[in-house]
Structures are given as C-alpha cells and as structure tokens.
Amino acid sequence: MAGKPTPLSGYPELLPAQRFAETEIIAILSRIFELHGFANIETRAVEPLDQLLSKGETSKEVYVLRRLQEDEGGKDAGLGLHFDLTVPFARYVLENSGKLDFPFRRYQIQKVWRGERPQQGRYREFTQADIDVVGAGELPFHHDIEVARVMAEALAALPIPRATLQINNRKVLEGFYLGLGLSDTEAVMRVVDKLDKVPADKLSDLLVSEGGTTAEQARAVLALAGVRSTDSSFVSQVEGLGVSHPVLAEGLDELAQVIEGCQGIDGVDVVADLRIARGLDYYTGTVFETRLAGYDQLGSICSGGRYDRLASDGTTTYPGVGISFGLSRVVVSLVAGGLTADRSVPSAVLVAVSDEESRPASDALATQLRASGVPCEVAAGAQKFGKQIRYAERRGIPYVLFSTADGPQMKDIRSGDQVPVDPATWTPPAEDLRPSIATTQEKNP
Amino acid sequence: MAGKPTPLSGYPELLPAQRFAETEIIAILSRIFELHGFANIETRAVEPLDQLLSKGETSKEVYVLRRLQEDEGGKDAGLGLHFDLTVPFARYVLENSGKLDFPFRRYQIQKVWRGERPQQGRYREFTQADIDVVGAGELPFHHDIEVARVMAEALAALPIPRATLQINNRKVLEGFYLGLGLSDTEAVMRVVDKLDKVPADKLSDLLVSEGGTTAEQARAVLALAGVRSTDSSFVSQVEGLGVSHPVLAEGLDELAQVIEGCQGIDGVDVVADLRIARGLDYYTGTVFETRLAGYDQLGSICSGGRYDRLASDGTTTYPGVGISFGLSRVVVSLVAGGLTADRSVPSAVLVAVSDEESRPASDALATQLRASGVPCEVAAGAQKFGKQIRYAERRGIPYVLFSTADGPQMKDIRSGDQVPVDPATWTPPAEDLRPSIATTQEKNP
Numbered sequence: 001m002a003g004k005p006t007p008l009s010g011y012p013e014l015l016p017a018q019r020f021a022e023t024e025i026i027a028i029l030s031r032i033f034e035l036h037g038f039a040n041i042e043t044r045a046v047e048p049l050d051q052l053l054s055k056g057e058t059s060k061e062v063y064v065l066r067r068l069q070e071d072e073g074g075k076d077a078g079l080g081l082h083f084d085l086t087v088p089f090a091r092y093v094l095e096n097s098g099k100l101d102f103p104f105r106r107y108q109i110q111k112v113w114r115g116e117r118p119q120q121g122r123y124r125e126f127t128q129a130d131i132d133v134v135g136a137g138e139l140p141f142h143h144d145i146e147v148a149r150v151m152a153e154a155l156a157a158l159p160i161p162r163a164t165l166q167i168n169n170r171k172v173l174e175g176f177y178l179g180l181g182l183s184d185t186e187a188v189m190r191v192v193d194k195l196d197k198v199p200a201d202k203l204s205d206l207l208v209s210e211g212g213t214t215a216e217q218a219r220a221v222l223a224l225a226g227v228r229s230t231d232s233s234f235v236s237q238v239e240g241l242g243v244s245h246p247v248l249a250e251g252l253d254e255l256a257q258v259i260e261g262c263q264g265i266d267g268v269d270v271v272a273d274l275r276i277a278r279g280l281d282y283y284t285g286t287v288f289e290t291r292l293a294g295y296d297q298l299g300s301i302c303s304g305g306r307y308d309r310l311a312s313d314g315t316t317t318y319p320g321v322g323i324s325f326g327l328s329r330v331v332v333s334l335v336a337g338g339l340t341a342d343r344s345v346p347s348a349v350l351v352a353v354s355d356e357e358s359r360p361a362s363d364a365l366a367t368q369l370r371a372s373g374v375p376c377e378v379a380a381g382a383q384k385f386g387k388q389i390r391y392a393e394r395r396g397i398p399y400v401l402f403s404t405a406d407g408p409q410m411k412d413i414r415s416g417d418q419v420p421v422d423p424a425t426w427t428p429p430a431e432d433l434r435p436s437i438a439t440t441q442e443k444n445p
Numbered sequence: 446m447a448g449k450p451t452p453l454s455g456y457p458e459l460l461p462a463q464r465f466a467e468t469e470i471i472a473i474l475s476r477i478f479e480l481h482g483f484a485n486i487e488t489r490a491v492e493p494l495d496q497l498l499s500k501g502e503t504s505k506e507v508y509v510l511r512r513l514q515e516d517e518g519g520k521d522a523g524l525g526l527h528f529d530l531t532v533p534f535a536r537y538v539l540e541n542s543g544k545l546d547f548p549f550r551r552y553q554i555q556k557v558w559r560g561e562r563p564q565q566g567r568y569r570e571f572t573q574a575d576i577d578v579v580g581a582g583e584l585p586f587h588h589d590i591e592v593a594r595v596m597a598e599a600l601a602a603l604p605i606p607r608a609t610l611q612i613n614n615r616k617v618l619e620g621f622y623l624g625l626g627l628s629d630t631e632a633v634m635r636v637v638d639k640l641d642k643v644p645a646d647k648l649s650d651l652l653v654s655e656g657g658t659t660a661e662q663a664r665a666v667l668a669l670a671g672v673r674s675t676d677s678s679f680v681s682q683v684e685g686l687g688v689s690h691p692v693l694a695e696g697l698d699e700l701a702q703v704i705e706g707c708q709g710i711d712g713v714d715v716v717a718d719l720r721i722a723r724g725l726d727y728y729t730g731t732v733f734e735t736r737l738a739g740y741d742q743l744g745s746i747c748s749g750g751r752y753d754r755l756a757s758d759g760t761t762t763y764p765g766v767g768i769s770f771g772l773s774r775v776v777v778s779l780v781a782g783g784l785t786a787d788r789s790v791p792s793a794v795l796v797a798v799s800d801e802e803s804r805p806a807s808d809a810l811a812t813q814l815r816a817s818g819v820p821c822e823v824a825a826g827a828q829k830f831g832k833q834i835r836y837a838e839r840r841g842i843p844y845v846l847f848s849t850a851d852g853p854q855m856k857d858i859r860s861g862d863q864v865p866v867d868p869a870t871w872t873p874p875a876e877d878l879r880p881s882i883a884t885t886q887e888k889n890p
Contacts, residue, residue, distance in 0.1 A: 004758050005540045008524075011491065013537065015544055016484035016551065023485055034791035035815045037822030039461035040468055044570050045490075045556065046456065053513075061512070067560035068498075068507045068525070079453075080513070092458065095450045099460055101789060101839050103825045106461065111490065115512035125489050140825060142804060261808075313449050344546060346479035359587060363706075370480045377482030380548045380585060394546050 010116070010124035012332045017396070020341035021437045022331045025158055026109055029129050029325065032154045033107040036146070038131055041106050043088035045113075046079040051087060061114040081113040085130040085324065090311035093134055093318055102136040102318075103143065109327065123328055132322030134310055139319040141254060144286040144306055145261035148270070151288070151302060151323045156267035159339075159437050160330055161293040165262070165302070166273035168287050169255040172238070173277060175248025176224050180217050186279075187211050192225055193279030196299075225275040231263075232256040234272040251285075258286060284308040288323050295333055301326045341435035343396030348428050349376035349410075350392040351401045356382050358403065365401060365408060368423040374433065376401075389413050398432050455561070455569035457777045462841070465786035466882050467776045470603055471554055474574050474770065477599045478552040481591070483576055486551050488533035490558075491524040496532060506559040526558040530575040530769065535756035538579055538763055547581040547763075548588065554772065568773055577767030579755055584764040586699060589731040589751055590706035593715070596733070596747060596768045601712035604784075604882050605775060606738040610707070610747070611718035613732050614700040617683070618722060620693025621669050625662050631724075632656050637670055638724030641744075670720040676708070677701040679717040696730070703731060729753040733768050740778055746771045786880035788841030793873050794821035794855075795837040796846045801827050803848065810846055810853060813868040819878065821846075834858055843877050 007013070014022060030040065052062050063081040082088050085108045093100065109129040116122050131150060133143040148167060155163040173192070177185040188211040195203060200222065207218035220241060227237045235252050255272055262270040278287045283305035290302035304323030311318045331339070351366045353359050362378045369376045377397075379388045385402065392400050392413055400411045401423065410426060411418040427433070452458070459467060475485065497507050508526040527533050530553045538545065554574040561567055576595060578588040593612060600608040618637070622630040633656040640648060645667065652663035665686060672682045680697050700717055707715040723732045728750035735747035749768030756763045776784070796811045798804050807823045814821045822842075824833045830847065837845050837858055845856045846868065855871060856863040872878070 004542070005496075005536050007540065008489065008491070011489040013488060014486070015541060016486055019486050020484070022487075035818070035820045037790050037792040037820060039465070039790050041461055041464050042459070042467075044453065044456040044458055045558075046453070046570070051450075061514075063510045064513050065526075066509045066511060068509050069560070081510075091450050095452065096460060097449070101836075105790070105822070113490075115514070125491070135825075143825075146823075345482050345484050345550070347482040373480070375480045375482060377550070378591075380580075380588075391546075 010122075012123055012126075012328060014331075014335060015340075015344070017341040017344045017435070018335045018339070020343070020346075020435050021159070021335065021339050022327070024341075024437055025160075025327065025331060026129070028157050028159075029109065029154050029327075030107070032157055033131055033150065036105070036150045038105040038107040038150070041089075041092065041108055042110060043082070043085070043092050043108065045081055045111070047082050047088055047091060049078045049080045051091065052080045052083065061116050063113050063115055083114045084112055085110060085128055086132075086310075086322070089130070089132060089134075090318070094311050094313050097136065097313065097316070097318075103133050103139060104135075105131070105133045107131045123332070126326070126328035126332075129325040129327045130304075130322060132310070132320050134318050134320040136316055136318060139321065141257070141285075144254065144321050145258050147304070147321050147323055148258050148286070148288065149262050149265070151290075151325065152262045152265050152268050152270050154325070155290065155302065156265050160334060161295065162267065162269065163293070163301070164269040164271060164291045166271055166276050166289045166291065167255065167258055167262075168272065168274055168276035169251040169258075169285055170277075170283055170287060170305075171247050171251025171285055172255060172274060173224070173251075175245040175251050176238070176241075176243050177221070179243040179245030179248055180213075180220055182211075182213060182217060184212050188213065188221060189277045190279040192221065192275065193277040195225060195275050195277075227274040228271055230259075230269065230271050232259055232272070234259075234274065238274070254285060278303065278305060281305065282307055282309075286321060292330065295330075298326075298329055298333055301330050338438075340438060341396075342438045343435040345377065345395045345397065346375040346435065347377045347395070347397050348374055348432055348434075349399045349401050350388065350395075350397045351376055351378045352385060352388045352403070353379045353382045354403060361403060365403070365423045369401070369426070372425065372427050374427055396435070399428060455567075457568055457571070457773060459776075459780060460785075460789070462786040462789040462880070463780045463784070465788070465791075465880050466604070466780065466784050467772070469786075469882055470605075470772065470776060471574070473602050473604075474554065474599055474772075475552070477602055478576055478595065481550070481595045483550040483552040483595070486534075486537065486553055487555060488527075488530070488537050488553065490526055490556070492527050492533055492536060494523045494525045496536065497525045497528065506561050508558050508560055528559045529557055530555060530573055531577075531755075531767070534575070534577060534579075535763070539756050539758050542581065542758065542761070542763075548578050548584060549580075550576070550578045552576045568777070571771070571773035571777075574770040574772050575749075575767060577755070577765050579763050579765040581761055581763060584766065586702070586730075589699065589766050590703050592749070592766050592768055593703050593731070593733065594707050594710070596735075596749075596770065597707045597710050597713050597715050599770070600735065600747065601710050605779060606740065607712070607714065608738070608746070609714040609716060609736045611716055611721050611734045611736065612700065612703055612707075613717065613719055613721035614696040614703075614730055615722075615728055615732060615750075616692050616696025616730055617700055617719060618669070618696075620690040620696050621683070621686075621688050622666070624688040624690030624693055625658075625665055627656075627658060627662060629657055633658065633666060634722045635724040637666065637720065638722040640670060640720050640722075672719040673716055675704075675714065675716050677704055677717070679704075679719065683719070699730060723748065723750060726750065727752055727754075731766060737775065740775075743771075743774055743778055746775050783883075785883060786841075787883045788880040790822065790840045790842065791820040791880065792822045792840070792842050793819055793877055793879075794844040794846050795833065795840075795842045796821055796823045797830060797833045797848070798824045798827045799848060806848060810848070810868045814846070814871070817870065817872050819872055841880070844873060 174185045191211045204218045207213045285306035287305035289300035302325045306321040310320035410421040510524045636656045649663045652658045730751035732750035734745035747770045751766040755765035855866040
C-alpha cells in the first residue's frame, strides 16, 4: 500500500480512545439487557435477497454480494447484507423455533449496511443494538411495558445527553380516527408521520388532500397529535377532545400502563407523545421513538414497537415487541462533539526499563501487576526516564513503575508523587484501573 | 416469511446458550489482551477492491459489493468485504498514522468473509481475534516475545482443549538453507510448508524436483524440520546438524529468546517447532502456528508472525508482529462437540407471578434483585407454580422467587431448598450469578 489512504464516506471508524467510549456504551447496554434476562445472539451478515426485498422501502438500499470469481447466476448471487437486525432475527426465530424457549428475549448488537447517500447521522455501515421479546402464537401485553422499561433504564445509564423516550400506541391513533368517522386510517397516519418535516398549516391541507379528512377532522387529528404528558394525564386530555371508540379506549389503557411502568427511572424522560406514528412500519400497538437533548438533527435515535406478526411459518405466528438503539448514530455524533476516553491504551501503568539487559526484570514486574488485574505495558525502549514519562503522558497512562536501588517505586505522573510499592499487591484506585470517558455532556441539565 | 428457512452452508450461527460460550471466550481474550496494554479497534467491513486483490492468493475468494439500484460502474463498485483483519489494520495505521502513538498495540475481534467452498473448520463468514504490535520505522525484537507470550496466556486461559503454540523463525530456515548452499530458499520453504499434507519420502522427491536440492541437501532440510523442543535445547540439536550461517545464528538466537520468554505459563504447550514455515505468507522472522489437542483436522487455529513491512506510505515503513486466533473455527467445532452454557438466558432468578393483578409486585421484587446486580426475569404468565418451576428448569435458571404469606422465599430448584430472603440484599453464590460453560473438554489431559 503506497500513499496515505483517505476515509470512505459513510463508513465511520474511531481512534482507540474513541473506540473505548463505544465499547463502554456496549458494555453498559449489555449489562442492563442481561439484568433483565435478555440473551445475546449474533446472526450472519447476509440474508437471501428475496427476504430482504420483501420488506418494503429499505429494499432499494441493499448491498448485493457477488463472489469475484463467480458467474452472475452462481450460488451466492442471491445474497445481500442485512439492513437491520429485525429481518435476520425473524428468520433466526423461524429457523430455530424448535430449539428456543418462548417468550424468547434476545439482544443483538451488530453492524448493518445500507447503500444510502451518506449524510449527518446516516451511514452505509453502522451498529445497532436491538432488544426484542417474541412469543409463539401469543405474547402478553406486559412485555410492551417490559421492553420500554429496559430501554429507558439503558438510556438513563448511558454516558450520553439526556434522552426522551416518546411512546404512543397505534390503537390510540387508529381508534381516534375511526371515532372521527375516518376509514382510511393508514393514509391519515402517513400524513401525521410528516409532522416533523412539514409546517402545521401545510399538514392540515395534506390531511384534507391526502388523508381524506374534512378541515374540521384535520383540526381534531392535529389536536390529538399535540397531546403529550409524562404521566397518564394524557388520557383525560384525549377524552377532552370528545372522540370515543373502543379501539381508542384500548389504546389509551395500554399506553397508560406503559407510561406508568416506566415511572421512577432517574436520568431519562419517558413521555406519552401522541404525535409519534411511525407510519411506514408494521407496528400494531405500542410505538417508540427517542430524542437526544441537543441532537435534534439526529432524529429518533431509538425506535421500535409491537408487531403482531414478527414472523410466521404458516403454522405458527410469532408476535414481538422490540426497540432498536442507533449505536453508531449516537456514538459517532458524540465523538464529533468530544466524547472520548482519557487514555488511548488500557494500561494503567507503564513499567520503565533502565537498560535492555534489565528488560526481563521489568517484564517480571509487569507480570506481577497483571496477576492482580492491573493492565500495564513495558516501555518500548530504555530511554531516559523523562522520555519514558512523556511516553506514558502521551497515552494517558497515569502511573510509571521504576526499579530503583531501594526497590520498585510507583510514580503518579499527574501529581509527581513517587512511593515505594510491592508490585505483587499494589493496585491503583478504582477510578484509575480502566480508562474513563471524558465528556462535557451533561446528563441532567 | 412463510415456511421454515434452512441454514446457509458456510455461515454458522449459534443458539443462545452456545453463543454465551462464545461471548465468554471473547471476554477472556479481551481481558488478557487489555492486561497487556492492547487497545481494541474496529475497522469497517469493506475495503477498496484493488487493495484486497493486491494481497495474493486469497484474492479470488473476495466478496464484491454492489448496490441493488446502482449501475455496474457506480461509486460502490470498487468495494469488497475484507477477508482478514490484517489488510484493514494496515490501511487503518496508514490512514491514522498522525494520530496514533507507536509502538501501537491493538486487538481486533471481528467477522471476515471468504467465498470459499465450505468444509469442516472453513466458513464463508467467521470471526477472528487478532493482536498486533506495529512500529513506525522500526519495531524492536522484544515485541515478538511479547506477542507470543500474550497469545500463550490467552490460549492457556480459554475453556478449550490444551493448545500447542508452535514457534519458528524464518531466519532459521533461510540461514540453514543458505548454509547448505541453496540459493532459492523460498522454493524450499514452499515445499517444506507441505509437510503436513505430503508423506516424507514424497517430500524428499519434491525438494529435489521443486526445491532444487540434492538428495543429501533434502535429507538435511527434513532433519531440520524434525527438530522440536519445549526449551532452548533445539539450538544444540540444530548445531548438531553441522550447518552454519550468520542468518541461521541470528534466527536461532531470536527463537530461543521467544521460547524462553514463554516459559512458566500453565495450561498451554509452547514449543520451538522447526517444521513451521508458513511458506505463503510475507513473514520475515518469527512465525506462529497452533494446534488444538484432539482437533488435528482443524489445522492451525492461531497463526501469525513478524512482518518487516506491514504497511508503507512511501515515506515511512511500518513493521509489525501479530497473531490471529480463529475464533469461529474453534468455537463452532467445540460447540459441535458439546461446548455450551448451562443456561439459555442470563437470568439467575425467575420471579414467580401468583396472578396477573400482582404482576407489579413481582416486577418490584425483580427490580430489587437487579439493583444488586442479579439478572432475573419475571414469569411470562401466572401459571401454577409447578409450571413456573418447569419454565425455569427448561432455561437452566437455578432459582425461583415466590411471594408467600410469610414474605418472599427463594427456592433453589436443583436442591428443592426454599428459604425466606430479603430481595434487596440477597445474591446467589458467585458460581450461580452468570451462566457457566459446561464442557467435557479437559484442559490438562
């Protein structure tokens, strides 16, 4: 390879200290998902093209695979890279249905690929973190509450700006529209879904022209979309709009249960937000979107909902409820804003080397430190000690261990303090053991 | 999706309990790599085709990408999936050379893709775990010892059969061949590389016909390939063959240092094995291969070596030394032999539900357990307690928490013991907190 390669647009990569921040976020997500009994799985990166193409609008963005030495019609000609983790999960559930226990809770943190035009927060290769609960035949409603709560706890625990988990229920929208006397509720929902992109007066016109409403019905539809509360008071707000329908009542009850179930989690806002429609997806009840404070331009960073039919093999239907966190979308944006770790290496200690002859002695000191779980590295060369300290400084390593005539001494290069230590028992303060994430992001503004 | 999908040959996937065994192995590898100061990075899955194709024999197995809606000559037409982690790492080093500190230690655990014909231990999609140390301009020899030791410690710590790390040095082979009066040392090495596939008498003929040796030189070449020792006694064995050359002496000295540096690690065999040639790779000194006891058919599960020229941008050359562990190759084989976890879920406790009205109370008990770090799940339905216990049994969950008139009681469903507990303070014995790997593999036979 000659010359300096240039980055590929749409394929973000991180420097080591930035990657540490990402792996910390993955570790926090995994820990919380596992505390709630979600098992990790990984699916292959490829799916048959016909399966990928049957899933609607994303189909045009699929990357197709071809073996370099193979004819167009070869065995691999029908494979493409997955563009989300839901299609492969549905296939995995069907393929392994006899070996899985239902309800099946899984989390999956993997890369996906889309041939989109790269723009802020949109990449061609990116990582998503999905949780889903899937049932065989049926899936009780309480799993909607569960999934909302798990992701709310995760959003609260992550070192990211404060998130707002916005929850709605398709039955509220559908029931309300039916109660208004509208029959093509999907057409109305598709227009409501544009609420963030189109001014309110324009939207009113669109509801009439595309949604098939009267001007008065359009006003009611927009009034519903304006309802929002952090507790179940949204129910009386909706009732105040004077529309009633059994489907609406069912949706309000479900949504109230989800909102109540997410109370008492510090560090995140959970709101019933009746403008959330997710008009283009196949959700049948609860729907989720998430906004990150100060990052409006990212859109929803965490979305999902209830599917009555995640998958079906003709005999059994598998309903599911899930939510997908846009890991790369969030991490790459936060990294651009300064999210990083305070070290570029895991090492807490640099073991100095006096001269190359004594390198085995330095190696032995390092082995002692590692036996107590202290990450460390031995200096690459026997340079002057000032140079070895600067070597540690550049990498953010807080301690340097020197061999002196009086035995090993540990220098905290931030304070300059140097004390005799026994490398077999010394450990740093807990906060120095691993790199920590340095960010100016305020969780609770 | 209608009907049951069938697995794709060459794309192995794991069930949740099997995947847990894999994630444990990844966690052990990561911990040991980080204890030695190796930083994790992740590179994109794609590289420009011209870069992939310039790397020799693997080129014919590359998967090429095409956007479904794009013409053949489109912007993405020149991209392929990486077939190893070395090509992307070399590119990453060049691209970020100004932002990295050298020597740069990194580990990378990612999927790679090869369009090979699937067979045992060979997949089209598989995960590798690589460590490398790379220098700018120069890289001291002691990093060869370091990389060998790190991987030997990892192999010893993994829940896999006993591994034998076989180490050689290209300079030993090259110097010996030069000392024999042979000039086309590469041709000889390519023949020696077939030692595992071709019978010894046939190999002797091949050395004459393809390697350009005399029959006597062929005997000497094969005698060298037979040298093997777990300490530095191989040096005198080689000296006993009566060949001398300065390059041979240098190689023997380096190899002895690597072998000495790997002494004292329990649970792994480290041997100087002079038949290891890795004839088709671009190594210039130390070379590594690894065999797994009882899994000869897998071939080498962990290979690598020293490159004097990992990458170059025309101004600076970046030498490196590294080793790559074939994670999928090992895990998928061991899973076929029974490697799995004793649970299909992370949950240590199933919180029983008496009736749907009391589900919030069960949820509250679960929240208390989770606050102490105990993974748990709440029963999906308010079935009879016997059914809820069987629900736990099927998943391998060891404890069920019941609400009784006398307060919460924890049942160990293996022993049947049931005792009153305070869910705010109860934690299981450490060995029950997480799933554990159940395997019949003996580390030390």
